[in-house]
Structures are given as C-alpha cells and as structure tokens.
Amino acid sequence: MLKTFPIGGIHPPEHKLTANQPISYLPVPASVTIPVSQHLGAPATVIVAKGDYVRTGQVIATSKGFVSANIHSSVSGKVSKIDTIIDSSGYKQTAVYIDVEGDEWIESINKSSEILTEIKLSPEEITKRCLETGIVGLGGATFPTYIKLTIPAGKKCNLLIINGVECEPYLTSDHRLMLEKGEEILIGVSILMKALKVERAMIGIEENKPDAIDHLTKLASSFKGITVHALKVKYPQGAEKQLIKALINREVPSGHLPLDVGAVVQNVGTAFAVYEAVQKNKPLFERVVTITGNGLAKPGNFVVRIGTPVSDLIEAAGGMPGDTGKIISGGPMMGKALRNADVPVVKGMSGLVVMPLEESERLEVQPCIRCAKCCTVCPLNLEPYLLMKLAEKGLFEKAEEERITDCMECGSCSYCCPSDRPLLDYIRLGKSTVIKMARERNTK
Amino acid sequence: MSNLLNISPSPHIHGEETTRKLMLGVVLALMPALLTSVIYFGAGALIVVATSVSSCILFEYLLQRFVLKKPISITDGSALVTGLLLAFNLPSNLPVFIIVIGSFVAIAVAKMTFGGLGNNPFNPALVGRVFILISFPVQMTNWPVPAGIKTGYADAITGATPLAIIKEGLKNGESISQLMHKVPTTVQMFLGKMGGSMGEVAALALLIGFVYMLYRKIITWHIPVSIIGTVAIFTTILWLRHPESNASPVFHLLTGGVMLGAIFMATDYVTSPMNPKAMIIYGCCIGILTVVIRVWGAYPEGVSFAILIMNAFVPLMNAYIKPKRFGEEVKYG
Ligand code: SF4
Numbered sequence A: 001m002l003k004t005f006p007i008g009g010i011h012p013p014e015h016k017l018t019a020n021q022p023i024s025y026l027p028v029p030a031s032v033t034i035p036v037s038q039h040l041g042a043p044a045t046v047i048v049a050k051g052d053y054v055r056t057g058q059v060i061a062t063s064k065g066f067v068s069a070n071i072h073s074s075v076s077g078k079v080s081k082i083d084t085i086i087d088s089s090g091y092k093q094t095a096v097y098i099d100v101e102g103d104e105w106i107e108s109i110n111k112s113s114e115i116l117t118e119i120k121l122s123p124e125e126i127t128k129r130c131l132e133t134g135i136v137g138l139g140g141a142t143f144p145t146y147i148k149l150t151i152p153a154g155k156k157c158n159l160l161i162i163n164g165v166e167c168e169p170y171l172t173s174d175h176r177l178m179l180e181k182g183e184e185i186l187i188g189v190s191i192l193m194k195a196l197k198v199e200r201a202m203i204g205i206e207e208n209k210p211d212a213i214d215h216l217t218k219l220a221s222s223f224k225g226i227t228v229h230a231l232k233v234k235y236p237q238g239a240e241k242q243l244i245k246a247l248i249n250r251e252v253p254s255g256h257l258p259l260d261v262g263a264v265v266q267n268v269g270t271a272f273a274v275y276e277a278v279q280k281n282k283p284l285f286e287r288v289v290t291i292t293g294n295g296l297a298k299p300g301n302f303v304v305r306i307g308t309p310v311s312d313l314i315e316a317a318g319g320m321p322g323d324t325g326k327i328i329s330g331g332p333m334m335g336k337a338l339r340n341a342d343v344p345v346v347k348g349m350s351g352l353v354v355m356p357l358e359e360s361e362r363l364e365v366q367p368c369i370r371c372a373k374c375c376t377v378c379p380l381n382l383e384p385y386l387l388m389k390l391a392e393k394g395l396f397e398k399a400e401e402e403r404i405t406d407c408m409e410c411g412s413c414s415y416c417c418p419s420d421r422p423l424l425d426y427i428r429l430g431k432s433t434v435i436k437m438a439r440e441r442n443t444k
Numbered sequence B: 001m002s003n004l005l006n007i008s009p010s011p012h013i014h015g016e017e018t019t020r021k022l023m024l025g026v027v028l029a030l031m032p033a034l035l036t037s038v039i040y041f042g043a044g045a046l047i048v049v050a051t052s053v054s055s056c057i058l059f060e061y062l063l064q065r066f067v068l069k070k071p072i073s074i075t076d077g078s079a080l081v082t083g084l085l086l087a088f089n090l091p092s093n094l095p096v097f098i099i100v101i102g103s104f105v106a107i108a109v110a111k112m113t114f115g116g117l118g119n120n121p122f123n124p125a126l127v128g129r130v131f132i133l134i135s136f137p138v139q140m141t142n143w144p145v146p147a148g149i150k151t152g153y154a155d156a157i158t159g160a161t162p163l164a165i166i167k168e169g170l171k172n173g174e175s176i177s178q179l180m181h182k183v184p185t186t187v188q189m190f191l192g193k194m195g196g197s198m199g200e201v202a203a204l205a206l207l208i209g210f211v212y213m214l215y216r217k218i219i220t221w222h223i224p225v226s227i228i229g230t231v232a233i234f235t236t237i238l239w240l241r242h243p244e245s246n247a248s249p250v251f252h253l254l255t256g257g258v259m260l261g262a263i264f265m266a267t268d269y270v271t272s273p274m275n276p277k278a279m280i281i282y283g284c285c286i287g288i289l290t291v292v293i294r295v296w297g298a299y300p301e302g303v304s305f306a307i308l309i310m311n312a313f314v315p316l317m318n319a320y321i322k323p324k325r326f327g328e329e330v331k332y333g
C-alpha cells in the first residue's frame, strides 16, 4: 500500500493534458507589469522611477519588514510608469510598468547552462541569498523562503520535506520540472538541507507521475540523505500538513507550523529556484507556468518572465477559445478566477486553466440531504455542512467552537456535495468573521 | 475583452455526484430484493410497490404544488425511494387504500410538515409503516407465504412470519428445537422463501444491494455493520446461555427486517448521524433495541421501532459526538 494521508480527501479527474509537453521558453514580451506584492507579507518598496533604465535581474523594489520579498525586473528596458493595478487576486496594488528593450541581464548572473554541483555558500549565506534573490514558495503559497530557512530559537528542524505532489488537476509545471531539471532540483534540495542543517530530505511524489518518481529516484542515489517516496493519488496531498502526515505520520497540531513537528516543507519548483539563486546568482524573475484547458489548441508548459500579461501566454497556447467563461490562476480546486486576461504573471502562478463557459457555471443549489459526504471528504475532519449552516445563520461563536478557522479552504467539501451547496463560500465568510472577532477580543 | 469572465470563488470544478444519482443508486440497489419479492409473492408485490411509489410521488407533487406552493422536487428521487421502502415494509396482499394512507403519512406528515427533504427527523417510510401497523394491525400482520410468481393479489395464502411463530411458540411453552421444525430452513430464509413483508425477506438480495451501495459509495459500512454485528453478538449471548428458549443468531439475522432495516432504513441520510463514530453508536443502539423488543417486547419484530427511537436521538448525537479533528491532539515531535 502506498502512503497517503488518512482522513478525507478526494480524487477529481486529473486532466493532466500537458504532462508530456516539454517546457519551452515564452518569448520576452513587449512590456511587463510587475506588482510589488507577489508574496505573503508586506509589499516591497519601489526603488526605481519613471524613465529609469533597468536590466534583467535588477532589484526594482526592496523587501520591507521581516515577512516580505525583493522584486526584480524580469526584462531590460525603460520604466514607463509606476501605477496601481488590480492584481490577479482582485486587489489594488502598486506595479512597475516596463517597456522592453533587448534582454540585457545584470552581470552577476551566471548564464551558462552548466550544472554546478558544489555548494560553496555557508548556511547563513544561502539564507541571505534567498532573501536577496526574492525567492518565495512557488507552490502557490508564496511565503518568503528565507524565513522558512531561519529556524527560530528554541525550535529544531530535523527533516526537509520536498513537495512534488502537484495534486491539483490540470497542473504539470512541477512534473515537467522534475523530469527536465531533476539534477538541479536535487542540488537545490541539498542547498536547502545545508541551510537548515538537516541530514535528511524526503521528496513526496504522487504515483500518477511514475516517470518523475523513477527519474528522481535514480538521481537521488548519488545525493546524500535524499529519498524519493511514491504517494497514492489523493487531493489535497500537496497541503503541507497532509503531506507531512502522509510521509512521516506526524500530525501538525491545529494552529501550529510544520516546524513544530520538526519539519520544513518546500516545493520542487522552489528547490529549483533556490538552485538558480545560489549556484547561478539568478534572482526569481521567471517561472514555469502550465497553460491548459480542454478548449486550448496548444496547451503547454512555459518558462515565463514575471509580469508578462496572461493574454500573451494564452496566445502562445493557441489563443483564447471563443466560449471561455473563466480563467483560473492556479489549479481548479484552490486557484483564483481572474477578472480578465490583462493581469500579469506573478511568482505564485503555477498554472492557468482556461475553462469553457458551460463548465464554469455553478449548478443550482439544492437542500442539504445530510448525506455526510462533505464530512467524509474533509481532510481535517470538520463538518462543512454544519459550518455552512452556522455561518449562514451568523452563529459565529459556535462556528469557532466547531473549529471553522482550521479550514484550509481545500474545497473538497464543495466539490463533492451532491446538492451543489456552496459550502466553502460560506465557510470562508464565517472564517474571516471569526478571525476578526478573535482579533478584536485580543486587542481588548 | 468581449465576454465577462466568471470570477466565482474556488473550487472551480464539481464532482459528478448529484442527489438524484444517489437516490437512483438506492433504487437500483433495491432491485434484486424487488425481483425476489415478485418471484415469491407474485402480482401482489408489484401492486403494492406501484401503489406506494405512485402515491408517494403524487402526494409530494400535490403538496408542493397546491399547499406549500414551493418548487416541485419530485425529480430528486427521494419520494421514489420512500415509496419503494414503504412498500418493502408491507405485506404483499395489503389493500390499496391502506397503502395510500401509509404513503400519505410518510410524505405529508413525516416529510413535508418538517420542511421536506433534509429536514425530517424521522424516516418517512418507517413512520408510514408504523402508523398503518398501529391503525390496521390485522391486515398488517397477515403475511402471505411465498407461493410463486403466479400468485394473485387477493388469493395469497397467508401465515405467520418465522419470528411470530417463534414468539407465539415460546409463549406457549414450546422449545426452540421443536419450533425449528415449523420454520423454513436457513437456506430458504437466506434466499427469502418465507413469510414476511415483501422486501425484507431475501437476505441475499439485500446484501447484493448493500455491496452495490458500498461500491458506489452511496453509504458507508458503519451503520449496517454495527447493527448486524450487534444483533449477532447479543443474540449469540442469549442463545448460548439458553439455547432452548432463544433462537440462534443466524435465525435472528435472516428473519424480519434486520437486513432491510440495517442496510436501507437506518442508513437514510437525513435521519442518521453525520460521522462514523456516531454512526457506530447509533447502529449498536438499534441492534440492542431490536433484540430487546423481539425477545422481551410485545411485538415479534422490533427493527422499525428501534430505528425510529434512535432517529429521535440523532440531533443529540450530532451535537455531542464529534469526529476527532485533524491536529486536535497536541502532539509535538
Ligand atoms: S455533502 Fe452537501 S448534501 Fe451532503 S451533508 Fe454535506 S452539505 Fe449536505
């Protein structure tokens, strides 16, 4: 029996249309729009002005405060304006607009394709490099990586877990990266191990990617302390706590971090970015994005400069189908629907799913038949039908007792409800109210 | 951008399951038992089913259309399931008007007054059944014995159910070994060749339905297994202590409504608990109550009452028996 997490979970149709599409480079666009907040935490502060000439890899906004990240120019050219945009999450934020001229990289980046195995930097230097190069978690959470590498006093990390699960349907960017950049990823993992001062790293991959499992297993035999583990296919195995439970059978207590069970989790894409940052001194200004959807003529996996308009990417995939009803940034389970195709690609965008109108429409809500399917699939053993009822009725105190704030918004409950009830919509609402309530209580 | 994009929140995909598909799955799972019933009891079985199903659906329609003035939901399949289950709990020669009354009570009283599907505390089919059992005790305990597919509706030969034979016999001082000659053999009972309500007799057919529902993930094993398990354990204890005054566990499991009740009635979504822990407790309580009523109660059969009694406790169980949440126990590594 393959390992997996024990409670709940679902298995939606995989639709991995682009699993066999090698990663190709999307041409540098004519202009880019680079938002200053592409990470969890405080937005970075812009340090360039209109009219400035910037080069690829140059810092254009510096991190502000502890939880933040540097932002780099992904192209060379002139800053045409600094303005507010509505980002892919629908929030207003500042962005730097750059008109592209050529592609001149800053000299410190090593542009050779040679694989550099030897890790010269010390643990502290690695952490500092991750801060400078603006590395954030590329699985979607975009948490600044250097913070995860800074173990707070009193805590101990003894295991690094690498997330190669890619449990969201449609997405294949991590899968392709593992196949094409396996060695770089493993060097990246070794770098992370060195920074965390751990002897062991486990890479978890779901069994629907046997080629990646084989490939990395073979490569890992020449790396010290790294093992590859096949996992049963089950959503949401890519969630940190579920992955930890699956791999080492430890349960991260509610309200705590993986570090509280001695583990740090990083995504394979992040490991690759760390490799490039540490070995090649390359800041995070491009990433692999899966562009997919059943209506697209040429879905694929592309290396895309941050700030490229989503529409460019859709063009590269054969153009936007006429019946498009939704464009999802991320996977269909947890991704966000975009308002339009003009928004830029950002660090946390692992994929774009273009969905036909018909599929994108919600079905009519029926009464709850109390079938308990939502409870059965909830990976946290919450009772979604109840949480929805409580949120609907405004019984937030009771909802808090029922641990509404534990919900990780995986969407499994809404996915499986035979009555098409919008469980997660209401749970989100309840959750944010409860969090607000708790905050007010604490300030009193 | 010409067309406005839909920006509804995640998840953006939905599973295949719908209420109607689940209900039709239950209907399909009931088919082997219906077939067996027709083979043993003939036309009567079909007449009872047709009456019950059509009147359940009709009452639901009429009430929603004219009384409640609400959207019509008969297509969700739940009235169909109620109609089938009610029929399964009736003798195959029951007069049509009684069936219609039972259907009315099931749909109008037990389901619609509480707000329709999802809100009724008691299993509608069982409420209908118990109502007519109390109102028409003679007709409701006048069980046809299996006489083959050609049996007409009115000319069914009737007799007592095996459970009633045992209950009466024990009351009259007969011993189990004597009584065992008066009831069908274990194999006959397993196949359903005995007197009883039309859908409850064939353990084999009901088990096929159970396996199908498990496979389709319509229900989980918790409730049926805990009911059947508890009845088995409880009756084994009684039987081992006094084999001459207690029927064997096999007899208890194969007769009466244990199988039908455990697999199809107690697992009704609306009226059963929401988490595995509560489901098991609920099932065990039903098992115990069933045996208590059978062995010490006034009625030879107790499954319906046991389920209805436990239905009443479901809201309480849902409120106080909680699943263990992920990460609840603080375990530091
Ligand atoms: S899955 Fe839907 S219908 Fe079933 S209990 Fe949950 S909310 Fe109710």
Ligand code: SF4
Residues within 6 Å of the ligand: A377, A378, A379, A380, A381, A382, A383, A384, A406, A407, A408, A409, A410, A411, A412, A413, A414, A423, A424, A427
């Ligand atoms: S979205 Fe929340 S409540 Fe729903 S299944 Fe996921 S964790 Fe459970």
